[in-house]
Amino acid sequence: MPHLQPGMTVGLFGGSFNPPHEGHLLVAKLALQRLGLDQLWWLVTPGNPLKSGNGLAPLAERLAHSDTMAGDPRIRVTAIEKTLGTAYTARTIRHIIRRNPAVHFVWIMGADNLGDFHRWQEWRRIAATVPIAVIDRPGATLTYLSSKAARALDKARVPERAARALPRMKPPAWTFIHGPRSAISSTALRQESKR
Template identity: 35%
Template sequence: MPRPNIGIFGGTFDPPHIGHLVLASEAVQQLNLSRLLWVLAPEPPHKLEQPITPLPHRLEMLKRTIANNPSFEISRIEIDRPGPHYSVDTVRLFAEQHPDADIILLLGGDSLRDLPTWRLNTELVAAVSKIGVMRRPDVSFDMPALEAQIPGLTEKVWFIDALLQNVSSREIRRRAASGETYRYYVLPSVYDYIESNRLYGR
């Protein structure tokens, strides 16, 4: 019997948007995932100097975003343990909890590009079976150069084929703060939540 594939999709999700859903849904199908765990980062070490929406708001928006897909689950693996939280530690914990499954890490193209700056990046790559990557139209990277810095990376990377979505949480926050339209970049329930709670400077 084949080992199940469990996907891990981490992020601040501030806010979660349609680009996240496109990556996640395509990953479930193309990587044959039995489950996709959304790992909400309470305080990402690389964003300590940036203002981040309080965790309860981000958690509620994420719950609304994934509510209608039975393959999606929210993991509290980082919420319920003290930080700092690094992906390599999170992946190792998942591997311990699911010894009979293959762990697949999902990344955006920008995260793949920046992977050499991540803590214990070689160990992280070695700890997962695959790394599913969605390209962004505005992000480019040099795989040979990345391979030179992180040996073994190339054989783990699987590019996810999808209609490209040039949407980002940062741009949504900017649009919301400036009064520009952003309604259709997030689910209706998330849009209503942002507006009713006056997030992002509304």
């Protein structure tokens, strides 16, 4: 687990990063800037329970590529879920918060994940445990904002102009952040590499 000081604000950005790409870096940099974060952790998962394991590069390879891609000392690449033996975000977040009670964490996700958030194990508990920043991605923004999870959490939505205060807000609290978007996706990169 990266080193932390009490009072810091830290973004948690999970994913398979299979492979990591400029879109991930764009989300990370936008979150660092708009949320005023001290650090942002790329939580490189051993696997994703909602996705097929086919084509998943070895964890060590994805970590190495993520380290190379990050290029910002505030972005910390970690395989904490492998170390903890957790496969689900809710458990990982609870463990991180328990170990660092004086740090302000915020979950970072691309808008495409908001569409499936209601399928995550204990998604309501995640929303009740940590504030969430949803970063816009190319596609159907309005569709993401009308997803089952977005509708269920509608009363907890914070205006984008208050994004900088989000990490210190009591959950549930979430915001949708607009900004530069990248159409690059790990799926497209994997398909292109097979050609």
